[in-house]
Amino acid sequence: MLKSALSFVSHLESLPVYVPGRPIEEVAREHGLDPSTVVKLASNENPLGPSPMALGAMRAVLGQLHLYPDGSAHQVKARLADQLGVEPAHLILGNGSNEILEFIGHALLGPGSEVVVSQYCFAVYPIVAALFGARLVSVPALEGFQADIPGMLRAITPSTRAVFLANPNNPTGTLTSREDVSRLLAGVPPHVLLVMDEAYVEFLDDPVDCLSLVRSGAMPNLLLVRTFSKIFGLAGLRLGYGVGAPDVIAAFERARQPFNINSIAQAGALAALEDREHLARTRENNRAGLLQLESGLRRMGLPFIPSHANFILARVGQGREVFASLQRQGVITRPMAGYGLPEWLRISVGTPEENQRCLTALSSTMSSLAS
Ligand SMILES: Cc1ncc(COP(=O)(O)O)c(C=O)c1O
Known part of the structure; x- marks a missing residue:
């Protein structure tokens, strides 16, 4: 393959790179999973979908x-x-x-x-x-x-x-x-x-x-x-x-x-902008979801930062490993090493079922990492 002879502007070299949450299709392909079973709690999206x-x-x-x-x-x-x-x-x-x-x-x-x-x-x-x-x-x-x-x-x-x-x-x-x-x-x-x-x-x-x-x-x-x-x-x-x-x-x-x-x-x-009901349902799902995630994390003894948004930052220890293990189980979260927080994982609030999937996968990951 020929390489171009172009001179790119010099600051592109040192530009920080934005690493987005991984798409469902890509993770499913990588781990041989059915995409419909993969849960994405990585990008603070609305789990109830569009209005x-x-x-x-x-x-x-x-x-x-x-x-x-x-x-x-x-x-x-x-x-x-x-x-x-x-x-x-x-x-x-x-x-x-x-x-x-x-x-x-x-x-x-x-x-x-x-x-x-x-x-x-x-x-x-x-x-x-x-x-x-x-x-x-x-x-x-x-x-x-x-x-x-x-x-x-x-x-x-x-x-x-x-x-x-x-x-x-x-x-x-x-x-x-x-x-x-x-x-x-x-x-x-x-x-x-x-x-x-x-x-x-x-x-x-x-x-x-x-x-x-x-x-x-x-x-x-x-x-x-x-x-x-x-x-x-x-x-x-x-x-x-x-x-x-x-x-x-x-x-x-x-x-x-x-x-x-x-x-x-x-x-x-x-x-x-007119769909007040969708907004109210989303707000309520988020309020309940944060409580669900917080109580699950507390049960596992994992520290977290009380959240005012639609995601929660939890201290899981080896963030990369925990992220990878959850991903193998079909749950996509966001590792935080890029933010200088290698021990932390960010989990977006999902539906009650998605939150439970995440907590169950996290619990089995933490047990297997501890043994
Ligand atoms: C604080 C904050 N600002 C801005 C954005 C960008 O959102 P968008 O470009 O999708 O409107 C995000 C998305 O994660 C965010 O968390």
């Missing part, structure tokens, strides 16, 4: 796929703006919220700039920083993997362009307290964009309200990032959004491809 209303709406647009989508996604923005109590000018849609994170890089980051994150932050923040040549400043986490908010504020310099905080955080499931969020909102200087990543916010009973600061215009350097991938059960559709000041959104819009949100995603999102 039935969204499925119907998406089927209905298939016959129109010869037409380009509405490049401004007018209807989705209008509906979202209405639900959030903001103007459409406060909103930008992305191909997953990951694309919104990339817009931040396009609009604000470059060599010489800095990005502040907490240790154990979501893996895409360091990737975006590296992709645009910015320096990543990772502030050591506190006890219990909590983000050190005063430490993050102290890490801000005149070169800082963005601070990223996911609340709840992935992969730890930790929640930054109301007081600390207030400190962050008050302490981030105007030359820095504060990115509050709210991918899991809909799972909270009483979330801190950051939206009102965008709505009122009181904090023009605040951006909220949300997604249809988690509670809405539409991870495969790739749709996320950012909520921020109109001038920030306008800057991001310049970096956006004209048709980044496809027609199926627009139809699915519009319907999903």
